[in-house]
Structure formats: structure tokens, C-alpha cells
Amino acid sequence: MKSETKVGLLFLGSVLVVVLFSYYLGVLSPFSDSHTLNIMYNYAGGIEEGSPVRVMGIKVGKVRKIDFDPGFKMPSGEEVKLRISISVEKKAWDSIRKDSKYFINLAGVIGEKFLEISPGSLEASALTPGETVRGEDPPRIDQLISQSYGLAGKFLEIMNKNEGSLTSTIAQIDKLITNINRTLVLVDRTSKNPDIARLIDNAVKMSDDLTYLTRNLRSKKAEDSYELVHKLLFRLEGLDGPAIKKFFQEEGVKARLF
Amino acid sequence: MGSALLNLIPSLGRSVIQTQGLLSEISAFLFEVFKEIFRPPFRVRETIKQLHFVANESLIIILVCVCFAAMVTILESSFHMKLVIQNDSMVPGFAAMLILRELGAVVTALLLTSRVGAGFTAEVGLMKITEQIDALRMIGLRPIHFLVVPRLIACILGAVFLTIFANGICLYSAMLVSEIYLGFTPATFLLAMNRFVEMQDFWFSLIKAAVFGALIPLVSCFVGFRTQAGAEGVGSATTKSVVTSSIGIIIFDFVLSYLFSFFY
Numbered sequence: 001m002k003s004e005t006k007v008g009l010l011f012l013g014s015v016l017v018v019v020l021f022s023y024y025l026g027v028l029s030p031f032s033d034s035h036t037l038n039i040m041y042n043y044a045g046g047i048e049e050g051s052p053v054r055v056m057g058i059k060v061g062k063v064r065k066i067d068f069d070p071g072f073k074m075p076s077g078e079e080v081k082l083r084i085s086i087s088v089e090k091k092a093w094d095s096i097r098k099d100s101k102y103f104i105n106l107a108g109v110i111g112e113k114f115l116e117i118s119p120g121s122l123e124a125s126a127l128t129p130g131e132t133v134r135g136e137d138p139p140r141i142d143q144l145i146s147q148s149y150g151l152a153g154k155f156l157e158i159m160n161k162n163e164g165s166l167t168s169t170i171a172q173i174d175k176l177i178t179n180i181n182r183t184l185v186l187v188d189r190t191s192k193n194p195d196i197a198r199l200i201d202n203a204v205k206m207s208d209d210l211t212y213l214t215r216n217l218r219s220k221k222a223e224d225s226y227e228l229v230h231k232l233l234f235r236l237e238g239l240d241g242p243a244i245k246k247f248f249q250e251e252g253v254k255a256r257l258f
Numbered sequence: 259m260g261s262a263l264l265n266l267i268p269s270l271g272r273s274v275i276q277t278q279g280l281l282s283e284i285s286a287f288l289f290e291v292f293k294e295i296f297r298p299p300f301r302v303r304e305t306i307k308q309l310h311f312v313a314n315e316s317l318i319i320i321l322v323c324v325c326f327a328a329m330v331t332i333l334e335s336s337f338h339m340k341l342v343i344q345n346d347s348m349v350p351g352f353a354a355m356l357i358l359r360e361l362g363a364v365v366t367a368l369l370l371t372s373r374v375g376a377g378f379t380a381e382v383g384l385m386k387i388t389e390q391i392d393a394l395r396m397i398g399l400r401p402i403h404f405l406v407v408p409r410l411i412a413c414i415l416g417a418v419f420l421t422i423f424a425n426g427i428c429l430y431s432a433m434l435v436s437e438i439y440l441g442f443t444p445a446t447f448l449l450a451m452n453r454f455v456e457m458q459d460f461w462f463s464l465i466k467a468a469v470f471g472a473l474i475p476l477v478s479c480f481v482g483f484r485t486q487a488g489a490e491g492v493g494s495a496t497t498k499s500v501v502t503s504s505i506g507i508i509i510f511d512f513v514l515s516y517l518f519s520f521f522y
Binding site: 004005007010011013014015018020021024025026027041050059102112 | 305306309310313314317331418419422423425426431448451452455456460466
């Protein structure tokens with residue numbers, strides 16, 4: 001073989017290796033079987049171009065591009081300013097529905113960020129490639145920390161300011177509990193006294209009787225009696241003083257006669 | 259004491275003059291080479307012949323050496339990671355990165371120096387002491403255009419090609435070793451590699467390769483042109499050329515790595 005041919009082969013070989021490299025590193029993807037999807041965020045917590053995209057935990061694509069779009073509004077009118085374009089393999093595309101949610105998560109020992117897509121339900125309609133959807137903004141750990149820091153500061157401040165009164169409150173609570181304890185001891189001791197026991201016993205019996213009485217008072221018979229008394233009183237009302245006097249006098253006369 | 263001091267000063271002055279002379283010679287040489295690269299006629303056939311000598315004939319040696327270097331790298335980094343964090347799941351990723359950013363280009367260049375650089379110096383030096391270079395001048399050929407330019411172009415191209423192959427074979431052997439000894443499947447290897455390695459690492463390794471590839475013929479031809487007469491002169495020139503270009507490669511590797519670190 002001529003040396004020129006050999007050099008040519010070497011050149012072709014190295015071009016081939018470069019192409020292979022670009023294929024494995026995802027720069028070249030001639031057999032692309034993926035769709036793109038735009039996800040809007042207001043805060044994307046450290047996601048980068050090339051971060052993996054996962055559906056139900058399985059890697060199905062990567063973040064292609066991150067754009068700032070200050071003038072963008074969702075159809076709902078919400079202003080969302082960060083557009084993340086991702087590619088998703090076709091095999092996972094049908095699992096993503098209108099009601100899918102787009103989270104930014106953390107994984108691995110080195111804290112690598114990835115975009116997790118929750119599968120949607122079958123009832124929701126499928127997405128069209130290139131559609132723009134709203135992602136779930138990840139919680140701002142830094143904000144959380146600074147807020148809880150402020151909260152802890154305030155709590156400490158209150159503690160420091162009211163240290164005296166807090167101490168006295170605690171002391172009084174302590175006294176109160178001591179008193180309650182003493183009272184409880186007394187009550188305990190009292191309940192063991194035989195006289196008291198009899199007293200309580202009687203009280204119980206009395207209340208039983210009272211119950212019986214009131215039950216009878218409320219019975220049908222008693223109601224009839226009330227009715228009768230009422231009628232009697234009504235009839236008696238028409239009688240004035242002299243009539244009664246006369247009646248009693250007549251009755252008295254009659255009584256005397258007999 | 260006094261006479262020693264008196265002797266010291268002239269020797270110091272002498273070395274300053276020598277260094278200055280060397281520097282001016284080097285810059286004149288570099289300027290000449292740069293000028294001659296763009297001057298026709300372009301000696302394509304000679305360049306291809308040199309490329310064959312640089313690239314094709316070195317291919318097997320270089321591939322075998324970098325292959326083993328890559329295996330050592332991945333085994334060592336796995337061992338170290340297990341020692342430090344009891345987990346070597348990231349090893350393929352950063353071993354691949356190390357291979358791409360450093361090992362592939364540097365090991366290739368050092369091997370090329372010892373094989374090709376020594377050859378160039380011996381060739382040019384022998385031509386110098388047998389007065390062939392003066393003969394070239396006499397028949398109207400410019401020695402730098404005739405000797406250095408084809409070697410320079412061939413060596414730059416050859417180093418780039420060889421580094422591409424070296425990177426490929428390095429990663430392949432690292433993948434094999436990690437599959438056999440460390441229990442990573444090729445898919446996990448590629449996934450971990452993907453997490454760290456980007457295409458720009460590859461391009462940077464090729465830039466390094468091109469710089470080293472230029473350094474080797476420049477140093478070896480320059481030393482060759484300055485060869486002293488006699489077989490001993492050729493021998494010492496060869497040694498000097500290999501040592502100088504090896505040191506140059508290491509220093510340029512540092513400089514380029516430092517520069518590239520601004521791109522991350």
C-alpha cells in the first residue's frame with residue numbers, strides 16, 4: 001500500500017472517531033427520535049443545559065436550551081420569564097399529558113439537578129411537540145433558610161426581652177401545680193372518710209328519688225291531673241268573693257244542720 | 259574570595275550574552291519558519307511522506323502506550339475514590355475527563371517527541387555536519403522551507419490525528435477495564451462520562467495536540483541546525499532536542515490547561 005493511501009486512511013479514521021465522539025456526547029444526533037417541549041419557570045434552581053430529563057425516574061432526554069423571555073405571559077395571564085427547552089424521546093412522549101407536572105429535583109452524591117416530569121392521566125389530552133407549558137417552581141431553599149433564620153432571630157428577641165416575666169410565669173405555674181397536687185391529696189384523703197362516704201351515698205340515693213319524682217311528674221297521669229286542676233281553677237275564677245262567702249256560709253249552715 | 263567574585267561577574271555576563279544570542283536566534287528561526295509556511299511551492303508530497311512517518315508509523319506504539327495509561331488512570335482513580343468516599347460511581351466520568359483533557363494529548367506528544375523529535379534532530383543534524391544544508395543553499399533551496407515546513411505541518415496534523423485515535427482508544431480501554439474489574443456496564447460508563455465530558459473537552463485536547471505537534475519539529479529542527487561537528491555532536495543534539503521538547507510540552511500543557519480553565 002502506498003504511504004499516501006495509508007495517510008488518507010488515517011485521516012478518514014480520525015474523522016470517524018470525531019464523529020463517534022460527537023454522537024456519544026450528544027452534539028450530533030442524526031437519528032433523533034425526540035420531541036421538544038418548552039417549560040416556563042420563574043425560578044429554575046440551578047438547572048443547566050445538558051441536565052437530564054426524567055419521566056417517572058427514567059432518563060428520556062436532556063435540557064437543550066435555556067432562554068430568558070422577559071415579555072412572556074402564560075394564557076392565564078401569569079408572567080413567567082424563563083423558558084427551558086427540553087427534548088423528550090418519542091417512547092416517553094405519550095406518558096406526558098396536559099396534566100403532567102414538571103419538577104426540578106436533586107439527585108446523586110454530587111447533587112446533580114434534573115427535570116422530573118410526572119406522568120399525566122389518560123383522560124387528559126396529549127401534548128403537541130413544541131408546546132409551552134408551565135413548570136412547578138422548585139422551593140427556594142435559600143429563601144427558606146433566610147426566613148427561618150429571621151424567625152429564629154425574632155423568637156430569640158422575644159425570649160430575651162421577656163426573660164423576667166417568663167421566669168416568673170414559670171415559677172407561678174410551678175406553684176399552681178404544687179397547690180393542685182395538695183388539693184388532690186386532700187380530696188383523696190376525704191373520699192376515704194366513712195362519714196363522707198355515707199354522705200355521698202345518701203346524696204346518690206336522694207338524687208335517685210328526685211329522678212323518680214320528676215319522671216312521675218312528667219308522666220301522662222300527672223299531665224291529666226294538671227289539666228283537671230287548671231279546669232277547676234278556671235271555673236273557680238268566675239266566682240267572686242261574696243259568692244264564695246255565701247257558698248261557704250250555706251255549706252256551713254248545711255253542715256251545721258246535718 | 260575576591261578573585262572568585264571577579265570571575266563570577268564575567269561568567270554571568272557571558273551567560274547573559276549567550277542567552278540573548280540564543281533568544282535572538284530562536285526568534286529569527288521562528289520568524290523564518292512562519293514566513294516560509296505561506297511561501298509557495300507547497301511541498302505536498304514531502305509533507306505526506308513526513309505525515310506517514312509521524313502518524314502511521316507511530317500509531318501502534320502510541321495506541322498501546324495510551325491504552326495502558328488509561329487503564330492505570332481508571333484503576334487508580336477508582337482505588338482512590340473508594341479510599342476517600344467509599345463510592346466509585348463517578349469514576350468513569352472524571353477518569354474520562356482526565357483522559358480527554360490531559361492524558362490523551364500529553365502522552366501522545368511525549369511519545370512523539372522521543373520517536374519523531376529524535377529522528378528529526380538526527381536527520382537535520384547529520385545534514386548539517388555533512389554540509390548538505392550548505393549544498394541546499396548553493397543550489398538555491400531554502401533549507402527551512404525545504405526541511406522544516408513539511409515536517410512542521412506533518413507533525414501538527416499527525417499529532418492531531420494521533421490524539422484523536424489516542425482519545426478514542428483510551429476511552430475504549432477505560433470502558434473495558436471498568437467493565438471487567440470495576441463492574442460498570444458500558445452504558446453506565448457512557449452515562450457517567452456524559453455527565454462530565456463535553457465536546458469542548460475534546461476540542462481543547464485537539465488544540466493541545468496541535469500546539470505540542472508544532473513544538474516538536476520546531477525544537478528538534480532548531481537543535482538540529484545548531485549541531486556541532488562529529489558523531490558525538492549528533493548524539494548530544496538528539497538528547498538535547500528530546501529533553502527540551504519534553505520540558506516544553508509539560509510547560510505548554512500547564513499554560514494551556516490554565517488558559518482553558520477560563521472557559522468552564
